[in-house]
Amino acid sequence: MDETRGPAPARTASAAVRTAPRTASPSTARAINDRLALQLLQSEGPLTAGELKARTGLSRPTVADLVERLRTAGLITVVGESGARRRGPNARLYGIVAGRAHLAAVDLRTHGATLAVADLLGRVLAEATVPVGPDAEPGRAAANGVATLEKLLGEAGAGRPHVVAVGAPGLVDPATGRFGGTEWVPAWHDALVTAFGDRPAAPVLLENEVNLAAVAEQRDGAACDRDTFVLLWLGHGTGAAVVLDGRLRRGASGGTGEIGFLPVPGTGTLPTAAGCDGGFHSLAGSAAVCRLAAEHGVEAGPGEGRPGPGGTDATGAPAAEALVRAAVRAGESGAAFLDALAARVAIGAAAVCAVLDPGCVVLGGETGRAGGDALAGRVAGHLARMSPLRTEVRAGTVGGRAVLRGAVLAAMDAAQDDLFGPAA
Known part of the structure; x- marks a missing residue:
């Protein structure tokens, strides 16, 4: 199921430029100024000492001192010069040493895992997908995943990862950082996360996949101008990620956004603690979308899978995605299906x-993602008729790699906090 959340610290870095408070001790002031300079170098790219001075408001001697400290620590280096006509110390461009640490990101799905190795700036250096069969033995699947990570690290010229961030379906206990209900997820998921933690080394950050997708949308996608929004996840299952004032909200048990369990009209029953049948999941999950498409005579295009058990095609991919794409392509003849689907989605959004x-x-x-603006616009229309609250509805733009991208960003934030010191 796709609807739960967990506790990994996927933080959004502040864009505000702040100097050290007047009451800070010299060591605290230095740490704040160093982190401020590193944040600027990460967000804007290489800068000269003069540009750092202008953007931070710090004095020239203070900037010179922090540049020397950061170079000595191996965190920044000279990466070039600014302008062909300028020469000398004042023209040197300083940038973060991207190879100072390497990160691992993992997107766990029902039928496999996608792994990536990135540098300290979040640039992916190597990536691979490991298919896992439905009857795979958990220990073997975990061993294959670890072996793949080792291979990717070698391709990237890296040693051990500084941190491993894992995005997965299933409830994650915020007190332990581990799966809170393994009956909801494949057994090999827990085995692989455990195997990553048993390697010499790196801490493992386990986060719900929907939360990581929200991090990616806020940093790189449709919500980059928002510090408060909700990502409504429509996939094999349903879920939501809640971002308020720039922070992910996970709840006391890690279950913020468990919208699949939301009781809704039109299902004929109620969800239970053991399953979300009868909840919003029964209206908008993949299997429900496939049934709705059949009622409206919508069929997938040539070469696209037909739905099987659970709303998946023969490859395990969500057939609902192909059906929604077909309806969008069909224009007017697909409009009735899209309207009906939007009405269902709007019920969860309104709640x-x-x-x-x-x-x-x-x-x-x-x-x-398959519905794009065509579905988002229809949901917005239904929502406006159901609620007096002004709410903009946007289609996600990060795409099918949103969970993996969010995992890279979460790992990058954690590594930078460790190496640079916590953000102010």
């Missing part, structure tokens, strides 16, 4: 908005 009033809902997941 979230009534409680949180986020002002913006981003549609993510395979189905949300």
